[in-house]
Amino acid sequence: MLFNSIEFIIFFPIVTFIYFIIPKRVRYLWLLAASYFFYMCWNAKYALLLLLSTTVTYVSGILLDIVSQNAEKKGKHDIIKKLVVAGSFTINLGILFFYKYFDFAANLFIAALGKLHITANIPSFDIVLPVGISFFTFQALSYTVDVYRGEIYAEKNFFRYALYVSFFPQLVAGPIERSKNLLKQLSLPTEFDFERARDGFLLMLWGYFLKIVIADRIAIVVDTVFDHHADYTGWFLIVASVLFAFQIYCDFAGYSTIAIGAAQILGIHLMKNFETPYLAHNVTEFWRRWHISLTSWFKDYLYIPLGGNRKGKLRKHINRLIVFLLSGLWHGAGLHFVLWGGLNGVYQIIGEILQPLRSKLVSVLRLDPDSLGFKFYKTIVTFVLVDLAWIFFRAESISAANSIIASIFHPDNPWILFDGSLYRLGIDDKNFRFMLVSIVILVLVDILNRRGYCIRELIAKQDYIARWLIVTFAIFFILTFGIWGPAYNANNFIYFQF
Amino acid sequence: MKQTARRIISCVIVFVMLFCVMTKCTEVAENKLSYGKTAPFFKYSKDFDVLFFGTSHMKLGVLPLELWNEYGITSYNFGCSSSRIPTTYWLMKNALDYSDPEVVVIDCWGLGHADKTDSSFEFVHEAFDAFPLSKTKICAAFDLIDDPEVQSYEADGTQEKPTVLGLLWDYSVYHNRWNSIGRSDFEPDITNNYGGVLRPLVSKPMKFAYNDGAKFTDYEITGIAYLEKIVSECKEKNIEVLLTYLPYCITSEVDWKEINTVYEIAQKYDLKYINFFEDEIIDYDTDLADYTHLNPSGAWKVTDYIGEFLLSGYGIEDHRSDPHYDHWNLDYDNYDDSKIENIKTAVDLNTYLMLLTDKNFEYSIGAGDTEILNDNVTVNLLRNKGVNIDPVISPDDSGRTVVEVYKADDPYTIIDTAIFARPQNIHIPEEYADRYATRYDEHDGQMSIVYFELYNPDNVLNTVTVAIPQSIGFSENLPNVQGITFQNSLAVRVLR
Numbered sequence: 001m002l003f004n005s006i007e008f009i010i011f012f013p014i015v016t017f018i019y020f021i022i023p024k025r026v027r028y029l030w031l032l033a034a035s036y037f038f039y040m041c042w043n044a045k046y047a048l049l050l051l052l053s054t055t056v057t058y059v060s061g062i063l064l065d066i067v068s069q070n071a072e073k074k075g076k077h078d079i080i081k082k083l084v085v086a087g088s089f090t091i092n093l094g095i096l097f098f099y100k101y102f103d104f105a106a107n108l109f110i111a112a113l114g115k116l117h118i119t120a121n122i123p124s125f126d127i128v129l130p131v132g133i134s135f136f137t138f139q140a141l142s143y144t145v146d147v148y149r150g151e152i153y154a155e156k157n158f159f160r161y162a163l164y165v166s167f168f169p170q171l172v173a174g175p176i177e178r179s180k181n182l183l184k185q186l187s188l189p190t191e192f193d194f195e196r197a198r199d200g201f202l203l204m205l206w207g208y209f210l211k212i213v214i215a216d217r218i219a220i221v222v223d224t225v226f227d228h229h230a231d232y233t234g235w236f237l238i239v240a241s242v243l244f245a246f247q248i249y250c251d252f253a254g255y256s257t258i259a260i261g262a263a264q265i266l267g268i269h270l271m272k273n274f275e276t277p278y279l280a281h282n283v284t285e286f287w288r289r290w291h292i293s294l295t296s297w298f299k300d301y302l303y304i305p306l307g308g309n310r311k312g313k314l315r316k317h318i319n320r321l322i323v324f325l326l327s328g329l330w331h332g333a334g335l336h337f338v339l340w341g342g343l344n345g346v347y348q349i350i351g352e353i354l355q356p357l358r359s360k361l362v363s364v365l366r367l368d369p370d371s372l373g374f375k376f377y378k379t380i381v382t383f384v385l386v387d388l389a390w391i392f393f394r395a396e397s398i399s400a401a402n403s404i405i406a407s408i409f410h411p412d413n414p415w416i417l418f419d420g421s422l423y424r425l426g427i428d429d430k431n432f433r434f435m436l437v438s439i440v441i442l443v444l445v446d447i448l449n450r451r452g453y454c455i456r457e458l459i460a461k462q463d464y465i466a467r468w469l470i471v472t473f474a475i476f477f478i479l480t481f482g483i484w485g486p487a488y489n490a491n492n493f494i495y496f497q498f
Numbered sequence: 499m500k501q502t503a504r505r506i507i508s509c510v511i512v513f514v515m516l517f518c519v520m521t522k523c524t525e526v527a528e529n530k531l532s533y534g535k536t537a538p539f540f541k542y543s544k545d546f547d548v549l550f551f552g553t554s555h556m557k558l559g560v561l562p563l564e565l566w567n568e569y570g571i572t573s574y575n576f577g578c579s580s581s582r583i584p585t586t587y588w589l590m591k592n593a594l595d596y597s598d599p600e601v602v603v604i605d606c607w608g609l610g611h612a613d614k615t616d617s618s619f620e621f622v623h624e625a626f627d628a629f630p631l632s633k634t635k636i637c638a639a640f641d642l643i644d645d646p647e648v649q650s651y652e653a654d655g656t657q658e659k660p661t662v663l664g665l666l667w668d669y670s671v672y673h674n675r676w677n678s679i680g681r682s683d684f685e686p687d688i689t690n691n692y693g694g695v696l697r698p699l700v701s702k703p704m705k706f707a708y709n710d711g712a713k714f715t716d717y718e719i720t721g722i723a724y725l726e727k728i729v730s731e732c733k734e735k736n737i738e739v740l741l742t743y744l745p746y747c748i749t750s751e752v753d754w755k756e757i758n759t760v761y762e763i764a765q766k767y768d769l770k771y772i773n774f775f776e777d778e779i780i781d782y783d784t785d786l787a788d789y790t791h792l793n794p795s796g797a798w799k800v801t802d803y804i805g806e807f808l809l810s811g812y813g814i815e816d817h818r819s820d821p822h823y824d825h826w827n828l829d830y831d832n833y834d835d836s837k838i839e840n841i842k843t844a845v846d847l848n849t850y851l852m853l854l855t856d857k858n859f860e861y862s863i864g865a866g867d868t869e870i871l872n873d874n875v876t877v878n879l880l881r882n883k884g885v886n887i888d889p890v891i892s893p894d895d896s897g898r899t900v901v902e903v904y905k906a907d908d909p910y911t912i913i914d915t916a917i918f919a920r921p922q923n924i925h926i927p928e929e930y931a932d933r934y935a936t937r938y939d940e941h942d943g944q945m946s947i948v949y950f951e952l953y954n955p956d957n958v959l960n961t962v963t964v965a966i967p968q969s970i971g972f973s974e975n976l977p978n979v980q981g982i983t984f985q986n987s988l989a990v991r992v993l994r
Contacts, residue, residue: 479669480676485664485671485673486671488674
């Protein structure tokens, strides 16, 4: 079920209520049942895949533990341990490959053979992508590696482990948790804490604001322009691209925030997934603030095993490029996703290579790198670079993205910004202006966050009447201005296809 | 413990505050169509002896205030656009929660349909929004949505997806009206016509489909099944049921099947049935607003007929002398004013004459243009009113037709005077008779026709301001009525 659905609004309070009234030692079983129910609302059959992934990694953990305990035959054990990890990875990635990448790979293969003038007929399967498969697979695999590295003991309780893989708030779109954080918390359920729950509720409200007030509204405009990019050229594409940057941010961060808030109400602390990303001063910093759980997963389980930055500069750049290419591939089975990832990797590599040059330039020109103007300039440049890359993410193909970017660099219709054309892209003038205002609010809140102010804490410090009014107003605001209800087509979170 | 109690109270208070805010917002944001239609029903719900149900055929076909004025019958018209029989059934059930009529009249259009509601769910809102949340309304929502066809309708920007949530908590649909809130959302227009609607237009009829006598035999068809439910529900409550099929231009054989099938049902349950196609009550040349709806002239005839039928067939009481029902007279006066308003704003001769078929008005007409008699609608309208054509026509230079309207019971008070002319028949000085040109200026529903000397636009010969003949874009939406033209008349109303 979607977070923005009536079913979830009924499901979540019931699950929470029962969670806190049953004895602590069975709470994880209740959450497990709720999580599987949550997942099976999408498609009951694919719960088997979830179960398979869970079982394979659970067994791998047990095996690794057994092998570690017989410490004498160290050499042989290392090989066995490596085999177990390899097996776990193969099976899990194999499932992921089949369900997500088979058609993509098959088409690439056919195209490659075609270049050699060989025609091949590979049957294409009508495979429905199980929701969240990229997420829970990675979460399960991280456990295998953590046990292998000795950073955590294997979880003996199968059901508790299964809950770790399937915990419903973050099951379908992250944050991708680590066993060190989540598994431990699931073993130690806490008492209900009103203040913590209220904070979590406010987080959820913020998440809903991001998703159904901002992201879904922007989506209407972006879809109109990007789906007809041959008709909407030049400045239309510029506007839509900038808006898309906010759409994907609000969509994804909104979901993560709801997930974190929901888990917090249940007493479980999930990792932060976004940290005011568009205020970053360079692309590398951006990736420390965007989809933090995935970036850190790739860092810990791919970048570092590849050698990280310990094998020289060239190797570091290559490693980074590999990580980002694969990250692109993780996001979608399509060359344009890979290109998007690669582009982000290239940005960082070039940025690092040019770093000494840029510093020299700054000192020669006697510019003050700490001044507000300079930081603002860096923020804008970063945003533009990232946004250009997003075009590859959003466009339906590389050639589409290329023509969109070509059009953006030759914008020949600036009047559309003034003659009301922007009010005919699927939402009317009032909605368009409202959208802009809500983006400004988001940016202001992000700026405050970056400076260390937390709005929720500010609200919590007010007296009770102010708090009541704020919460009432917030809920009314989301219900009134949100893009929801039978009059709209359900707009899935963008990240669900992953 | 005290803290827990405080916290629980805190949450409850927030809930209550939210509830109050949302209730007020819902009131403001809702589409007021449903309230406008049904406000008088809830106000006087126990007073109604007869309730009418059906589609827009019924809505435009029966006028409760005329029934009051002629016969003293207290009735309410619940006719609702595109209402399928199941929608009608549930609307009736909701209405019967508040009211206790003697007779329920059901127009049986839609008998042969399988879907429970129309794909435009806004019409279902029109029917149900005004009814408060109740067990009946909840059952209605669940039952109507429980239909594969209804569930297949998707939200596509012009209509919503039919859902239980949308019907029971209409804020889920109306919240996005925030950007079009207007005065009428705070001060809704309540129409006090007790559900009846006048559509003052005259249109050309379509070709009738052929009636081969076929009938539906499968009583499992949704429409028929729900009609039987209506009948059994009324029987349980000791309410009489009168079945009707109001007249319009039949373009599809399926409708004939429905009409023929109603005989069987009426016989099966021993009910009376008025088939308006059998008794030639209306004139298809003059009494239609469009191919499928009656105009006021048709509505008055139908209402009259039903009024007589109800009195004689069911012994409905005449309440005109009962002081408890005095407000009906006030409402009738308002309705009468609106009829006069319609007359004053009618823009072409045929619509004007059609509105004057009302037995409460009389008129005298001096026609200076014989051409208008080439329009057989005009001729029928004159003849139907009993106007003797020959003395009427006295062709003169002006080419204008003048009509004076007065009340049937008060010929000395002129209610309205109107002048009609064919635009091309305006007076031009003799010397310019063959060298003039015209230009048109259109604004605010009026058209100025300026006659000027050819090649010399500054020499204005005559200016006439006419009201623009109305046409409604109804035909484009219906696949089987392409080519329909709404020909009102040759003569338009001259204002200056």
